[in-house]
Amino acid sequence: MLETIDAQESTHLGDSSERTPSNAETSANQENQYAVIRRNGTVTPFDLNKIKVAMTKAFLAVEGDLALDSNRVHQSVETLANQVYQALIRRLPESGVMHIEDIQDQVELALMRAGEQKTARAYVLYRAEHEKQRQALQEDSPYSRKSQLTIRQPDGAMLPLEKININQIIELAVAEIDDVSGETLIELTLNNVFDGMTLQDLNDAMVLAARSLIDQEPNYSQVAARLLLANLRLEALSFLNQSSKNLTQSEFESHYGEYFIQYVHKASELELLDEELTRFDLKKLAKAIVPNRDLSFNYLGLQTLYDRYFIHSEEIRFELPQAFFMRVAMGLAMNEIEREEKAIEFYKVLSNFDFMCSTPTLFNSGTRRPQLSSCYLTTVPDHLFGIYDAFRDNAMLSKFAGGLGNDWTRVRGMGSYIQGTNGKSQGVVPFLKVANDTAVAVNQGGKRKGAVCAYLETWHIDIEDFLELRKNTGDERRRTHDMNSANWIPDLFMQRVIEDQDWTLFSPEEVDDLHELSGQAFAVAYSAYEDKAGRGEITLYRTVKAKELWRKMLAMLFETGHPWITFKDPCNIRYTNQHQGVVHSSNLCTEITLHTSDDEIAVCNLGSVNLPAHFNNGELDKEKLERTITTAMRMLDNVIEYNYYSVPQARNSNLKHRPVGLGIMGFHDALYIKNIPYASEEAVGFADESMELVSYLAISASNRLAQERGRYSTFEGSLWSKGILPIDSVNQLAQERGNYFNQDSSQRLNWDTLRESIVKHGMRNSNCLAIAPTATISNICGVSQSIEPTYQNLYVKSNLSGEFSVANAHLIARLKSLGLWDEVMVNDLKYFDGSVQQIDRIPDDLKALFATAFEIDSRWLVEAASRRQKWIDQAQSLNLYMAEASGKKLDQLYKLAWVRGLKTTYYLRSLGATQMEKSTSQQSKLATEPPKVCSILEPDCEACQ
Template sequence: MNLAEINELMKQRLVLKRDGNAVPFTADKIRAAITVAFLKNEKGEPWTSGKTALSQAEHETVDGLTVQVCAALSRKNDATLHIEDIQDQVELALMRSGEHDVARAYVLYREKQKQKRQPAVVAPEGIPEILLNTGVPLDYAFVKRLVDLACVGLPSADADAVVREAYKNVYNGVPMAEVLKSLLLASRTMMEKDPDYDKVTARLLLHTVRTEVFGLEVTQDEAQQAYEKAFALLIHKGIAAGRIAPFMAEFDLDRLAKALVAERDLQYGYIGLQTLYDRYFLHHDGVRFELPQSFLMRVAMGLASKEVHREERAIEFYNLLSSFDFMSSTPTLFNSGTPRPQLSSCFLTTVSDDLEGIYDSIKDNALLAKFSGGLGNDWTPVRALGSHIRGTNGNSQGVVPFLKVVNDTAVAVNQGGKRAGAVCSYLETWHLDIEEFLDLRKNTGDDRRRTHDMNTANWIPDLFMKRVMEKGEWTLFTPSEVPDLHDLYGRKFEAAYEAYEAKAERGEIRLFKKVQALDLWRKMLSMIFETGHPWITFKDPCNIRSPQQHAGVVHSSNLCTEITLNTSSDEIAVCNLGSVNLPAHIKDGRLDLVKLRKTVSTAMRMLDNVIDINYYGVDKARNSNMRHRPVALGMMGFHEFLYALRVPYASEEAVRLADETAEAVCYYAYLASTELAEERGRYESYAGSLWDLGILPIDSIAMLANQRDEGHLQLDTKSYGGMDWELVRARIRWHGMRNSNCVAIAPTATISNIVGVSASIDPTYQQLYVKSNMSGEFTDINAYLVRDLKERGLWDEVMVSDLKYFDGSLAKIERVPADLKLLYATAFEIEPHWLIEAAARRQKWIDQAQSLNIYMAGASGKKLDETYKLAWLRGLKTTYYLRTIGATHSEKSTSRPGTLNAVAPAIATPVAEEAAGPVCTLRPGDDGFSACDACQ
């Protein structure tokens, strides 16, 4: 079909112009429009090189595209075609033909013509006329409309105030990019006044990002159409740049584009969007080509790439992510749909006791960290300082010199330049190098035997805790002389250990050392108080309650202490993380179980898909993951969940809700795994597992009790959620499980920022403070608190000043009612035993563990001793960071100087203590109190 034939076919059709007049259709005008696009550069401007005519090949391309557009229009049954519909078809034809630069120029041309049609708006008095660096006047109407749109639905935001503040910082000759930055900074300075400005700032940033991605100004009311038009173009652009995997072009991109919901961009707060822009959106030559919704659709497409009905699943996954009901972990968000889809979060390794094995493990660390993996290393098998080396007839230097190399490797291989490399080394308490291991993070001593950038953790057997309770002796050994202790736990470990102690007494073991268990325990607590390390984790609960104890031994946890999987010299354990957003699952003042089941079912499918899609840098990781298929579904926003239900964290009701939410998440996760097993088959090593034996995590508590002495396990094992566990048991008996492990609660440091909720299960640090991460510093203010204070007429400039003065705490602000002080108690105002009790209730349902931060005001040796003993007695598997502030934290002067000065940053400062020793602090750059975001 040629142009003459098309004109004849379409001669009865009319084109409706923007002024309302209808004119006869002619293909020549379409051809002219496409020709103009070819004569523009990618900025929508005439070619500066003097290009005024098309080549013969370009003429032929224009004719072919004109035919395509007209053929598409001819299939519409409408007698009258709108001019915008015709121009839309021109854009689509240019994109489908691969003429991306021409399509971009055409889009820009349309936008400029649209702006010319906008009526002029006069700036109010006090707003100066500004000339841009291009010599064109700054369009006040555009600026005002941009801020007005950013304030839609935010009643406390004053658009005029933002514009006035921004105009104070612009000048003649200013670039347009600086004008947009000035608007953003003006709104940002107002964030402490009201949480609405957090959303305003995010939306102004979003406009800047859209301009970068789309190449033109696109406001929120135009975003839906822009997304739909540009999505396919952006995918193809990413493929051409080598940032997106080629198979992504095989999806029905038009269908997926129509599923994007631009309105969901408005959910983001400033820190969430800035973090996405800085670290998550794909870019080429420094220019981003992703926006929030296209980014999440890219992630969803990658996760759905091996599904039979992949478009349907991609849309399902996208809707779950974009609604913020669930969020995948950072490696999945970074790499899904890319040529190297390393989507897993955690890797656990065991280091062999030979030089080749040691350096192979360090190499594995580097390869796994390269694509954003967090690492946990079990160093217990490596012989201690002074041990005999048969091959050289010399003595070993022990574990510590190698840990220095591990530390420096983590610094050097910084997860693709996106995050600091992160590793945690574990050592069992009976290892002869344990005392020097405890000193690794000290700031004094030989720096060659210090690891300032690496995390460390104690892997403590129950027998040691019994000896501490009994004030007994403890014997340290080198693993080269007691090799089986590494793989033993429970009563078997106790028997073997005591047999080795007897051998040592008889002189049959050459290298050992006797210490007082209580003295070693006190040094452990002193070091975690002083340096934050090593963390306290418990070997026996991790193993006795492990569903996979038939297939190996849990020798350590991971970087953030929530993953408890088997490792060996042949297997590197791998886990894939994602977290349910609890505040998004509230209905009628309680947990919405119907929605939660749907969320967990889809989330478990996404996590299971990761195992098959994942890029494995090390074969031992692939083999382990394919054999056992563990995943780790977690939760975040627990404290906000309590705010929404009006429940203080320091209460029995909060403990009950911790129990109920964990039971519900675990119930639906285990149920979803049985459904996946029915559809896809059981995991390979299922036979002989606790699942196979009919023993669920709640049942395994009895196994732990059986391995401990009476009184050494004190835990409420009742169910408060009323779930039908017999249904799950029956389904497991019939269908088995798809995944060896299903649930673990990770820190969610970064993804909770993206979603805009409190991290993981942590209590709120302060109600108003500055949160720091790799993207900068961000004012954080509790929107729930502001709402309540507004309702009581208490939110004003004085309250903002008071919150700053009292470090984000309500406790000493006299006019705040007692019920709000209790509800909004901050992390250091909550006694740590409440954190332990809530975690213990969760742990009884969870098949892995939790990243449990301990917050302690006025820390003392006695308080530390009581808290960590309580964690052991309640059956916890692991703990994470200890967060402390001094009991003698400096009082504020009654004269209150600097009342209106800046918000204090989220870094607990060392405080002088009388006879209490140094105080553990946060590291600069942490997201609130979540120490690392390498997991999530």
């Protein structure tokens, strides 16, 4: 009876003679989206019922007719068949084709995992026997069984498969890449070829073949990217009527300039690009393009560009990678006097991955709506016209790919008096619900989800309702499941928590100046309002225990991931432009700290330096870093003039103050290069040293731009104008905090000369530095995100582009050098979720070096962030990781972040229950000790001196 296990192949899948009812979890419509390639190359529709029938008969072959009467068998078949289905479609889009061998592999795995060893063994033996029979009938060439297949060309003509030199395409893709096999890729590709498939589908089959091997050998990621390039070239050149043939990279290089010029004109004709781009000296720019930089991508980076960034018409992408980088560069050079020269300069840093602009800039530079800014911060007034104006502004800003941070503290609380109607307010929460739904309705240009974060100060009387916005229980009308939220916490509250004192909640219309005060001035005014409340002079207030409210904040943070913990006073006390206004909130990702008002929507323009790209012989190349940052700061400053502003308050603010946010990415990769574990004093020291250098160079570049272009208009009165640099403002925060502050303030570089130049010549930008998450642009560059520790050494990443295997190439290179990289190691890494801690063969020094995010005590992340923060005039997106979260650990961690002078924190990441057992045993094996930190109540203790 085992012959029926081949039912997916031997019986036409559309035959209904053996159909059984489908499982409720898997609809027929879903199944019909997929097809199966049989071994002879024909394609038939996928039918889950055939798997169920085959598995049932497999049980019959082992257990006999008694299996028919066994509920266990029926239940097992139903469960296992659906496991097979989910495994098959996991890495496919919503439709696609799968090979019969893949289906049978998954059936075999499902049987073994379920403990059905006898059935699985019989199945394996059956497959092996039939494979021998098939091989005996076939010739040696892998093409033999496919010799009659034809491939549909873009012009509709059918070409025999033998005429398409798959061997040459694949051999070029693997050329000069170590530890990859062209023969393996050819065999895997041919397994997925079927008669009548298009040339593009054939190219896809080659890409998928390479992609499937990435978890075994990360170098296949580069191979997959090269094969993907073939598809991109075919799609782009066919659209432009340049070629319908599969040109190799080397064949295409001589045509790249011609393609680029035609691409610019075509995109302008389609009104996808600004017509001004056609007036550049396109021949000069075309000569500057370096086509072989296309070969620098890994698969995830190139696929991400293709799916989300490239210019397209009717879903056809006709923008290739180097044209993309040049288009972005041209947009940023639009207003330069020598714009071709500057476009080429900008192109070089982008195409070499030395620096990468933020996503909105990459999306929109050179287009007819060049909204290039990343972040917008607003403050919402306490009246209906202002509130609904804020919704409109959110919609317009989100439409063109901006992330939003809204300050809602001014909106009166629930139960407060409304003079115009003689009624009572419903508070801030119903308006937050509308803001949530606006973000869902108006996404970012149809390219990514709309994103907004609401901020509320901790003294607002609605704060406890605000904490519960993301809960999955309670009144859905008071929940915002799609919107982020953050606590905007004054220092006085943290002091009250530590000293176990009371905390009073107010409605803002009765204490309106608290919103505008910070530090000691806030503390004095707040205490005065508490006295007034005690005398009955304030009608709406509530007193709670500060410690209990803090516990609820942490509990909600752990339960829902929100609200994030951000600190009001360091953002204001250290704010360079505090003479112009108050910082009322941060942004969507908690790295921007700029003032807002009814007339000014704060705007920030972001970009990140690729730290690993600036190493030479294991050390930072300071000269190259200076060149990159000088160019990057000019690019960011150019955004301000060239930017499209969808609301006037944003234009007003950006042109007056000209803030930018230069950050870094690939920090953990840099530690790998230096052979430094993240959880170490050496890593904290490198964070300090590297950020000081980046800060010095960025501030210097802005100072030189001021000498060339003029200082920003509100420079006079700023901290800059007084000779107070970010490192100097640390002392101001220390004076305000007193004993509740302990942040290293050491420095290495000569800041005095720069300080003098700033006082004399000014700054081009009110703010220069901010570390963004770089979640997508780091993928493009093929480096670790921002300042993040490596999540896992081997994992599947899911985003809008699909699912991708990601392997830590640094780890694998070290394992190869030790002779430890083999199939057993691959399986061990998969089993231990990418962790090396429980793999005995791996040396202890590598276990420390390649510890992943949940294996590193988060206090090390805080210590490194504290060292960076002293050099940054804004903030940093700092995620914190905790494998085994507890109230005590959270309490200590976030108090430490406050004492160490951090301005903001971002997400709290914790492990799911299914991973806890492994993570516990992993952490116990780490050789690193947690950082020695002082008691919150004893900031001058010996450990900190």
